[in-house]
Amino acid sequence: MNGLRTQPAQARRQVYVPKLDICSNCMLQSSKDGPQLRLCTGCQQAAYCSEECHRADWRKHKVQCKQTDRIIFDSFYPFLAYIAASFREPYNCAMHPALHLKVSNKIDINSQAHPLVHLEENGPSATPVFLSQDIRGTESWWPLAPSVRSMEKLWKRIANEGMLVATLLPICIALVSEIYTTSAIQPSQNTTPNRCARLNCCEKPVTDFGIVQGRAFVTGVDRLLYHLTDINYPWHGQDPDDHYRIYIRTSGNAEWYLDLGMYTFNMACVVDTAPYRKYNLAECSRTVPGYFVDKKWTKPCGAHSLLFEPKRYMSVLRDPRAHRISLSNDFGRESVADIVSMMEEIAGRRCRMHEIAYASEFLSLAIKALRQNMCTRDWVNFSPSPKVDFETDEDEEGVMDATPEKEALVRFTNRWAKKVKKGKETREHFSEVAHNLANLPQDVRLKKLGVQN
Numbered sequence: 188m189n190g191l192r193t194q195p196a197q198a199r200r201q202v203y204v205p206k207l208d209i210c211s212n213c214m215l216q217s218s219k220d221g222p223q224l225r226l227c228t229g230c231q232q233a234a235y236c237s238e239e240c241h242r243a244d245w246r247k248h249k250v251q252c253k254q255t256d257r258i259i260f261d262s263f264y265p266f267l268a269y270i271a272a273s274f275r276e277p278y279n280c281a282m283h284p285a286l287h288l289k290v291s292n293k294i295d296i297n298s299q300a301h302p303l304v305h306l307e308e309n310g311p312s313a314t315p316v317f318l319s320q321d322i323r324g325t326e327s328w329w330p331l332a333p334s335v336r337s338m339e340k341l342w343k344r345i346a347n348e349g350m351l352v353a354t355l356l357p358i359c360i361a362l363v364s365e366i367y368t369t370s371a372i373q374p375s376q377n378t379t380p381n382r383c384a385r386l387n388c389c390e391k392p393v394t395d396f397g398i399v400q401g402r403a404f405v406t407g408v409d410r411l412l413y414h415l416t417d418i419n420y421p422w423h424g425q426d427p428d429d430h431y432r433i434y435i436r437t438s439g440n441a442e443w444y445l446d447l448g449m450y451t452f453n454m455a456c457v458v459d460t461a462p463y464r465k466y467n468l469a470e471c472s473r474t475v476p477g478y479f480v481d482k483k484w485t486k487p488c489g490a491h492s493l494l495f496e497p498k499r500y501m502s503v504l505r506d507p508r509a510h511r512i513s514l515s516n517d518f519g520r521e522s523v524a525d526i527v528s529m530m531e532e533i534a535g536r537r538c539r540m541h542e543i544a545y546a547s548e549f550l551s552l553a554i555k556a557l558r559q560n561m562c563t564r565d566w567v568n569f570s571p572s573p574k575v576d577f578e579t580d581e582d583e584e585g586v587m588d589a590t591p592e593k594e595a596l597v598r599f600t601n602r603w604a605k606k607v608k609k610g611k612e613t614r615e616h617f618s619e620v621a622h623n624l625a626n627l628p629q630d631v632r633l634k635k636l637g638v639q640n
């Protein structure tokens with residue numbers, strides 16, 4: 188982190204936390220039955236109880252208003268997904284035992300017929316991955332793989348496994364540090380005024396973000412259990428019952444999610460990294476996990492709830508520890524203590540040494556990449572509708588522009604959400620049907636989804 192904090196505006200850095208429930212002029216607080224505030228249409232970063240208050244505050248507000256940029260999260264999130272994968276994939280390649288040992292069993296992801304194992308008596312089931320022999324330096328990682336694509340997919344699922352809290356927390360802190368500390372106040376008379384940037388999501392200003400812990404609904408087929416055959420030692424892959432996402436709240440109390448952790452469960456929603464390759468981060472896959480729960484997934488009947496149930500929230504934007512880290516100049520021992528305390532709070536357990544080292548190192552990388560983006564205003568170039576894809580085992584080649592398929596998939600999930608809500612179907616049955624659908628060859632899947640091609 189040395190050398191990162193030596194900008195001229197450093198002395199003026201302070202964290203800005205949006206206050207959109209208070210009139211910027213008379214400080215009147217909005218409430219459900221009481222006064223409703225309107226946002227300033229120029230910047231969406233100030234709220235007013237009346238036309239009079241807006242006018243009265245304008246002399247003061249106009250400087251700030253005209254210098255506020257809106258970063259659209261809907262087009263920004265693939266960049267965050269890329270930063271995360273560029274750190275996690277190389278890390279797992281070096282550290283994950285399953286990528287260093289030979290996979291010795293036949294795993295047919297497409298058939299429900301292959302034997303699952305139960306993690307404990309009457310507990311959830313999982314797909315066993317039997318490991319033997321160190322294969323470092325050879326190319327025969329999974330000799331029984333049904334196809335090259337299946338092999339690449341399993342490899343990528345493992346390379347993107349785990350480290351969720353240690354990945355998501357640094358991303359949130361980096362957003363606070365690089366976006367919510369920018370200000371529209373002139374740092375000195377001789378320099379150009381700082382523009383300030385604030386996040387916008389699904390057309391509304393962001394009022395809060397952080398990490399949510401909860402449960403992902405995953406079938407046994409999509410869950411992995413590793414087994415070292417030589418010494419008869421099993422261990423669990425990522426645990427869907429202890430899942431984490433970034434949540435983003437906007438004015439009007441709508442909630443959206445960014446999920447970077449479900450790929451390992453075969454929920455293969457990915458984004459294209461090509462537009463961000465100029466950042467010179469470590470080598471990672473061309474497409475990386477990135478599932479953004481936007482309007483389509485939340486309306487009309489909350490299709491996303493079939494995949495995830497949120498339980499515990501921790502705001503990062505509003506956390507004094509995140510503010511301290513964002514404003515610290517040297518990222519010393521105190522910052523690490525703050526990171527550890529935040530990680531342990533959301534995880535509800537003690538963190539391991541390697542997670543702490545991972546989070547600290549990843550935080551400086553995430554801050555660096557975000558700072559470069561802010562300084563060059565590169566986010567302006569990001570596509571308003573980023574390319575997404577659903578990667579399956581069977582397709583010959585992924586289709587990068589999968590918008591019609593995405594829409595059809597959302598409609599399909601919405602129909603299921605309705606049935607589950609009415610009690611006519613179960614989440615478990617949905618997971619099974621969705622799993623089968625995801626693993627059909629693309630042309631068959633598109634036909635099933637009713638997409639004309």
Ligand SMILES: [Zn+2]
Nearest residue numbers: 210213236240
């Ligand atoms: Zn007012």
Ligand SMILES: [Zn+2]
Nearest residue numbers: 227229230252
């Ligand atoms: Zn304004």
